[in-house]
Amino acid sequence: xxxxxxxxxxxxxxxxxxRHTGHLVVLDAAGEVALAVGDPDEVILPRxxxxxxxxxxxxxxxxxxxGEEVAIAAGSHTGEERHVEVVRRLLARAGLEPDALxxxxxxxxxxxxxxxxxxxxxxxxxxxxxxxxxxxxMLLACAANGxxxxxxxxxxxxxxxxxxxxxxxxxxGPVRHVTVDGCGxxxxxxxxxxxxxSFRRLVLAExxxxxxxxxxxxxxxxxxxxxxxxxxxxxxxxxxxxxxxxGAEGVIGMAAPTGEAVAMKMADGNPRATTLVGLAAxxxxxxDVSGAASLMxxxxxxxGVPVGEIDLGAxxxxxxxxxx
Numbered sequence: 298x299x300x301x302x303x304x305x306x307x308x309x310x311x312x313x314x315x316r317h318t319g320h321l322v323v324l325d326a327a328g329e330v331a332l333a334v335g336d337p338d339e340v341i342l343p344r345x346x347x348x349x350x351x352x353x354x355x356x357x358x359x360x361x362x363x364g365e366e367v368a369i370a371a372g373s374h375t376g377e378e379r380h381v382e383v384v385r386r387l388l389a390r391a392g393l394e395p396d397a398l399x400x401x402x403x404x405x406x407x408x409x410x411x412x413x414x415x416x417x418x419x420x421x422x423x424x425x426x427x428x429x430x431x432x433x434x435m436l437l438a439c440a441a442n443g444x445x446x447x448x449x450x451x452x453x454x455x456x457x458x459x460x461x462x463x464x465x466x467x468x469x470g471p472v473r474h475v476t477v478d479g480c481g482x483x484x485x486x487x488x489x490x491x492x493x494x495s496f497r498r499l500v501l502a503e504x505x506x507x508x509x510x511x512x513x514x515x516x517x518x519x520x521x522x523x524x525x526x527x528x529x530x531x532x533x534x535x536x537x538x539x540x541x542x543x544g545a546e547g548v549i550g551m552a553a554p555t556g557e558a559v560a561m562k563m564a565d566g567n568p569r570a571t572t573l574v575g576l577a578a579x580x581x582x583x584x585d586v587s588g589a590a591s592l593m594x595x596x597x598x599x600x601g602v603p604v605g606e607i608d609l610g611a612x613x614x615x616x617x618x619x620x621x
């Protein structure tokens with residue numbers, strides 16, 4: 298990576314125990330850089346932060362999705378029963394069984410659900426994997442077009458060609474790298490600035506367009522984007538009109554309904570401060586995120602009681618004059 302900036306620190310008993318560095322950019326509603334630390338043109342792998350664009354590609358390809366179905370296609374769900382019900386519905390509409398999903402088997406991230414499954418003698422399966430909603434929507438798009446479903450994760454498959462087109466349109470630049478995401482889907486490398494621009498375009502899209510539908514349904518059905526509790530879901534519940542989607546390895550994108558958008562990549566891949574930093578960066582450019590104050594209070598515990606906090610890094614504070 299090119300020169301990184303300190304975005305967050307972990308402070309324990311007044312001692313800085315860890316530092317999280319990376320790249321961050323905030324765009325204004327016109328798409329101009331309002332704030333940048335690190336290199337906004339750094340090429341990153343957006344991981345699950347790109348799911349809203351993959352959901353947009355599903356709609357473009359003709360997948361009959363609506364409401365919570367759009368949200369789960371754009372989400373990383375926690376494997377609760379309501380999530381699985383929607384995934385099963387999408388597969389049934391495509392005429393497919395769960396074994397058609399190309400994502401790995403997994404146990405649910407939602408701890409009570411996971412414990413209940415294990416107590417009942419159950420095991421990991423594809424439906425519970427956090428990307429199963431996206432995969433089911435991709436399969437439905439293929440079925441709607443009569444495309445082969447067996448190879449739907451091949452980057453050359455007609456559906457993945459649509460995904461790449463959407464990614465390039467929404468990020469405003471070419472795909473810089475092609476690899477495979479943790480769920481098995483093609484993963485297209487983009488810049489941090491491009492990722493922020495895609496979130497800006499989602500919230501400012503013309504009503505009725507595929508992009509607008511994705512943004513609207515994610516915000517209308519935050520539970521299906523994540524779960525309860527879940528940082529992405531909670532941020533959208535607490536800040537009116539906010540669009541938020543994080544991904545593995547310390548990536549996140551957010552956008553206010555007025556068009557200000559932030560994207561970042563933590564160089565060490567740790568996501569624990571991404572929601573805090575994203576909200577603080579939006580606040581620094583005038584977005585009201587006061588409703589999500591609870592998500593910005595990240596205590597560090599010692600013996601079960603607070604002895605420190607996760608706080609904003611020196612470079613981010615310097616870039617905002619302490620306004621973040």
